[in-house]
Amino acid sequence: MTDVPDHTKPQRSLLQQDAHTTKRNRAEKRFKTYGIIAIAIGLLMLAILLVTIIGRGSGAFQQTFLTLDVQLLEAKLDKKGDRNIEDIKKVSTFGYAPLMSAALETKVAALGIQTELKPKAMADILSKDAAAQLRDFVLANPDLIGTSVEFKFLTNSRVDGYMKERVTRESIANDKNINAAQLDLVDALHAAGALNKQFNLSFITGADASDARPEAAGMGVAMIGSLFMMLVVLILALPIGVAASIYLEEFAPKNLLTDIIEVNISNLAAVPSIVFGILGLAVFINYMHLPNSAPLVGGLVLTLMTLPTIIISTRASLKSVPPSIRDAALGVGASKMQSVFHHVLPLAAPGILTGTIIGLAQALGETAPLLLIGMVGFIASNPPDSIASGLLAPNSAMPAQIYEWAKRADPAFYERAWGGIIILLVFLVTMNAIAVLLRRRFERRW
Amino acid sequence: MSLVKLTTSALAIAALSATAAAARDQVQIAGSSTVLPYASIVAEAFGENFDFPTPVVESGGSSAGLKRFCEGVGENTIDIANASRKIKSSEVEVCAANGVTDIIEVQIGYDGIVFASDIDGNTFEFTPEDWYKALSSDVVVDGKIVANPNKKWSDVNANFPDQPIQAYIPGTKHGTREVFEDKVILAGCEATGDFEVFKAANGDDKKAAEKACIALRTDGTSVDIDGDYTETLARIESNKDGIGVFGLAFYENNTDKLQVATMGGVEPTVETISSGDYPVSRPLFFYVKKAHIGVIPGLKEYAEFFVADEIAGPDGPLAEYGLVSDPELEKTQAIVADEIVMGSDS
Numbered sequence: 001m002t003d004v005p006d007h008t009k010p011q012r013s014l015l016q017q018d019a020h021t022t023k024r025n026r027a028e029k030r031f032k033t034y035g036i037i038a039i040a041i042g043l044l045m046l047a048i049l050l051v052t053i054i055g056r057g058s059g060a061f062q063q064t065f066l067t068l069d070v071q072l073l074e075a076k077l078d079k080k081g082d083r084n085i086e087d088i089k090k091v092s093t094f095g096y097a098p099l100m101s102a103a104l105e106t107k108v109a110a111l112g113i114q115t116e117l118k119p120k121a122m123a124d125i126l127s128k129d130a131a132a133q134l135r136d137f138v139l140a141n142p143d144l145i146g147t148s149v150e151f152k153f154l155t156n157s158r159v160d161g162y163m164k165e166r167v168t169r170e171s172i173a174n175d176k177n178i179n180a181a182q183l184d185l186v187d188a189l190h191a192a193g194a195l196n197k198q199f200n201l202s203f204i205t206g207a208d209a210s211d212a213r214p215e216a217a218g219m220g221v222a223m224i225g226s227l228f229m230m231l232v233v234l235i236l237a238l239p240i241g242v243a244a245s246i247y248l249e250e251f252a253p254k255n256l257l258t259d260i261i262e263v264n265i266s267n268l269a270a271v272p273s274i275v276f277g278i279l280g281l282a283v284f285i286n287y288m289h290l291p292n293s294a295p296l297v298g299g300l301v302l303t304l305m306t307l308p309t310i311i312i313s314t315r316a317s318l319k320s321v322p323p324s325i326r327d328a329a330l331g332v333g334a335s336k337m338q339s340v341f342h343h344v345l346p347l348a349a350p351g352i353l354t355g356t357i358i359g360l361a362q363a364l365g366e367t368a369p370l371l372l373i374g375m376v377g378f379i380a381s382n383p384p385d386s387i388a389s390g391l392l393a394p395n396s397a398m399p400a401q402i403y404e405w406a407k408r409a410d411p412a413f414y415e416r417a418w419g420g421i422i423i424l425l426v427f428l429v430t431m432n433a434i435a436v437l438l439r440r441r442f443e444r445r446w
Numbered sequence: 447m448s449l450v451k452l453t454t455s456a457l458a459i460a461a462l463s464a465t466a467a468a469a470r471d472q473v474q475i476a477g478s479s480t481v482l483p484y485a486s487i488v489a490e491a492f493g494e495n496f497d498f499p500t501p502v503v504e505s506g507g508s509s510a511g512l513k514r515f516c517e518g519v520g521e522n523t524i525d526i527a528n529a530s531r532k533i534k535s536s537e538v539e540v541c542a543a544n545g546v547t548d549i550i551e552v553q554i555g556y557d558g559i560v561f562a563s564d565i566d567g568n569t570f571e572f573t574p575e576d577w578y579k580a581l582s583s584d585v586v587v588d589g590k591i592v593a594n595p596n597k598k599w600s601d602v603n604a605n606f607p608d609q610p611i612q613a614y615i616p617g618t619k620h621g622t623r624e625v626f627e628d629k630v631i632l633a634g635c636e637a638t639g640d641f642e643v644f645k646a647a648n649g650d651d652k653k654a655a656e657k658a659c660i661a662l663r664t665d666g667t668s669v670d671i672d673g674d675y676t677e678t679l680a681r682i683e684s685n686k687d688g689i690g691v692f693g694l695a696f697y698e699n700n701t702d703k704l705q706v707a708t709m710g711g712v713e714p715t716v717e718t719i720s721s722g723d724y725p726v727s728r729p730l731f732f733y734v735k736k737a738h739i740g741v742i743p744g745l746k747e748y749a750e751f752f753v754a755d756e757i758a759g760p761d762g763p764l765a766e767y768g769l770v771s772d773p774e775l776e777k778t779q780a781i782v783a784d785e786i787v788m789g790s791d792s
Contacts, residue, residue, distance in 0.1 A: 092495040094756055128763065132494045171702030210490040211483035212767055289522045292474065293502060374476070377504035378486035381493060382472070394472070394502040407674045409483065409699040 053421055060419025063200035063215060064160040065152045066126065066189065070103040072138060074146045083142045093131040096138075097123065100130055100153070113188040117181050125182050127154035129209065129216035155195065157215045157412035159186050163197055166411065203419060208380040208401065214412035217405070219420050221380040225295045225395030226364060228384075232299025232391070233306050233363050238356055240303075241310030248311075249318045250340050269308035276305045277369030285373060293374040293394035301373060302363040309362065313355020317348040350442035357435040361428050367399040375400045398424045470521045473501035473748050477511020477528030478621060479674060480557055480693055481730050484764050485528055488752045491763070496751075498744030503528075508621045512733070516541035519737045525745050527733045530557065530621035538788070548736035548787040552749060553778055554758055556770040558694035558719040559625055559726040562704040564686045568607040570707035574725070576603050578634025580611050583663040586640040591647060594663050614681045614690040615662075617672035625728045626691055627660040630709075633725070635659035679703065694719065695768025719770040727770065736787055749782045 012018055017025070074081055076099060078088050101123035108115060108122065115122065130153040138145065154160075158178040161167035163186070172178055189195040206218025252258045280301035284290045290297050321344045329339035370376065375396050384390035396404070398420065405417040475485055482505045493500025504511075508529040515527035516537060533551070541549065561572060579585055579602045585594050599606035616622040635641045641655055648654035662668050671678045671690075678690040679700060689707070694714055697704055706714060710725055718724040732752070739746045751757060753775060758764050760771045772778060780786075 089497075092756075093491065135494065167702070174701035174705075176698060176701075210486035212487045212490075212763055285522075291470065291522065292524075293504065374504050377476070377502070377506075378482065378489060379502050379504065381490065381500040381502075394474070407479075407676055409675065409696040411700065411702075 053418060053425070056415065057418030057420075057422045059164050059166070060203055060416045060422075061200055062164070062197045063203070064155045064163045064195060064197050066104075066155050066195045067150065067152050068100070068103045068107055068194075069148050069150050070099055070134060071148050072145045073099060077138060077145050078142070083145065085139065085142060088139060088142055088145075091135070093135050096131040096134045100126060100134065107194060108185070108189075111189070111192045111194065113185065113192070115181065115185050115188070117185060121182065122185060124178070125156050125159045125186060127156055127215045128213045129154050152198075154213075154215045155186075157213070157410060159183075159195075160215050161412060162186060163190070163195075164415075166415070203416070204423065207383060208378060208396070208404075210378060211408055211410060211413075214408070214410045214416065217413065217416055219398065219401060219423050221383050222396040222398050222401035223423070224384060224390060225298070225375070225380060226397045228295040228390045228395070229299040229302055229397060230360055230364060232296060233303050233360060234356070236300070236303045237306045237310050237359065241307050241356075242314055242352060244307075245311045245314035245318060246340060246345070249315050250344070251336070265308050265311050269312060272368070273305055273366050274368040274372070276301050277372035279304065280369060281372045291392055291394070293377075293379055293396075294392045295395050295397070296391040297373050298370055298375055298397060299391075301369045302366060305366065305369065306359040306363045309359035310352075310356055313358070314348070314352045317351025317355070318344060320351065321347045347444065350438050354435045354439045357431050357438070361431040361435075364431070365399055365424065365428060367397075367403055370397055370400045371403075376404050378404075398427070471743055472499040473526065473742055473745050474504075474524045475501055475526040475528060475732075476504040476506055476514050476524050477526075477732070478508040478530040478730070479505040480530040480621065481528035481554075481732065483695065483767060484554065484730070484769055485732070485752075487763055487767060488748070488757055491757065492744075492748050492751050496744065496747060498747065501744070501748055512537050513540075515733060515735070516544055516546055518544045519546055519735065521742070523735075525735055525738045525742050526749070529731045529733065530728060531624060532729075532731065533733060533788075546735060546737070550734040550736055550749070550781065550785060551788045552732050552734065552753060552782055553772055554730050554732060554752065554769070555764065555772045555775075556719055556727045557730050557768075558714045558716075558724060558770060559622055559629075559728070560692050560694055560697050560714045561689055561707040561709065562682075562692050562697050563689045563707065564682055565703055565705050567686050567705070568609055569705060570599075570606065570689070571711065572707050572709050573637075574630045574634035574710070575637050576606070576634070577613075577630045578632075578638060578640070578659070579603075581613055581615075581662050581668045582631060582635065582640075582659060583661045584658060586638070586643045589643070591643065597667075610687050611667045612685060612688045613668045614671050614678045614688055615668055616678075616691055617670040620672075621728070622691065622693070625726065629726045631660050631662070632656060693768070694770070698768050716765065716768070716770050720773060729772075730769070734782075736785055739785060746782075746785070750779070753778050753782055 076095060077091055078084075080087055101119040104122050104126070105119045130151075133153065134151065137149070137151070156178065158167055158172070158175065159182075162178075162183055167178075169180060169183060172180070172183070186195060202216070202220075203218045204223075205220035206216065207221040209215075209217040248258060248262065280297060284297045284300055285292060290300075325343050325347065326339050329343045330336070334342065374394070377396075379394050380396035380401055382393065384393050384395065402417050402420040402424065405413045405420060475489070482503060485503045489501040489503050492498065508527075508531055511524075511527040512529060512533060514524050517523050533549070538549070541547070561570070561577075563570065576599075579594075580596055580599065582594055584591050585596075586592075587595070596602050596611060598608055598610055600608045602611070615626060635644070636659075641659060644655035644658040645652060648658065669681070671681070675690075675692050675696040678692060679696075682688045682690050683703065692704070694716075697706055697714075708714075712718050712724045714724045714726075719727045732749075734745070734749050755775065756762055758769070758771055758775060762771070765771045
């Protein structure tokens, strides 16, 4: 006889957790906590990153300016007095320096500021860019010679640092670029309202400046360089990438050869970008003799880098179009090509665009390959005047410009490097936001 | 759609202008990162004051610049190489083999090499002997060659504070390293008399003795910095005991973070370097391809502008930035004006 189990009484209550269930529930709770901790760490890092970048970089968007009335003396600028532009051009920026120190001296006297500084030492608080600004203005408006014109001049990076509290009276003890008397003058001018911090548009639109005048350096020309590179990438990588993926996905037979191609494309996406830089140097510059430091070459190199990204994302979005669409098109008598171009491609377009934009954003932030094709240095100083010179004249790119600034000796460049990062991040975030929006707006799920 | 048209036309423009690019209209310069700030200051002022476009200045190091310089003559090669040392005879040979025969050597001034540490740290008064004893891999103790036993600066010189030896020196690709080895370590080796011991141990071989002198210890007390001075500065900021090797101009721009050590009792300044009292300095150069003068617009004007009194003279912007101007600048101006090439006995 066997024991019949007693089914009348439950062996354990469902309302009471046994040891095993409690353990499993605890494990789940623990895992949730780990997840929250992981997200919190991620967010914290992001917050630290953003706070650091904005804290250090926002200063670059403001610059200290000094307002002066400059007498454009005919005796100094146009000795012959016939307003011949060629003669006026002969006066170099060094010739303009006395005009500015005279203007500053007048200003200081007019405001009743007491200082024992000599006019030349006073003028040292101005940027070296000021003379160039004045000369450009005079060359553009030769008929204003002999009159008095009000100008807003950049001040020296030390003065600017003092206004931004980066430079203090203690820190300049050994500094030969500025002394305490000059800072007293700066304080007095600031109190009189002649010297102020203002938004500095030329940081966004201007050209790079040399080590002697960090206050005048801007991101604008490097931005144009980046723009032309992205144009090259878009024009080359999008058609090539889409054509390659449509063929591989829709037309190519599935055999060993296409499998090898497929594996290689995935491998190519993982190749470090510096490799493409060396390739670009060897092929485009040394073999094809394209010019050094040209955005065209940069764009070609970045195209190589972006192609796999575009191919992979395009193939994924083509794959996600259900076969029923193709079958229906073929069923009503469309050719294979018509089914692809009239039906599949439009449905995959949002995914392709998203992939392309993300690929472009990646290329925009890439520095390593640009180091090898000569886009780092004192390069972004001539704004291009046509599409051809935009592609072929030497230029830098945003990330390369940031790298270059971070290397320079003057601490004022360091601030600009962070400011440059803000500009670059704004571009990247905008591009990614567009990608997300496109996906949200147009993507279809089946 | 018009996109196709746009694409084709843009490509056509690119192709067309690729041929047009043969006529390069701006001067291209590459080379030493020490000369880069000076060259960029000159390039900027040149672009402002002349009708030529602003020259392009790339960095990358003296050797890399000279290598590109010697690649050949033609518009896709650079016009000027900046260098923080004299061109080597082997490089001249490579140049000649590639058809670059007429080279104009222009000495622009001097650069001081300084030893600096954290502003709040101890103050040092070095002599070359101290650096040799601190960093050489082998030193002589009681007449015998032993592995360097010194761990603290007080081991090196009883007058120094009890601070661990930690030096950040330029890596071997920098021109500065050569000067450091030559004028500090080797000079110290000779001054201590260790040179003679090494020479005797190597069978009177001077070259081998020099090599033994400048072999630096590899136990982490001396760190090679392959990047720029900014990297050296970052290392010192994170390790307050560190002492770094900088260019004078870099130090003068960062006096709020660094204090400079004297060498042989002399403080490095523009005056002491130009008078030769401060021992660790070197001349800076740029090299011009004569074949490009007249082909690349603005090349000769740039070279002349660089060495003009108002730029490279003692009151010019370069001296203000930290270049020690050459007392014989007039000679250099004559070399540029007359396009006197190297080896033509000027």
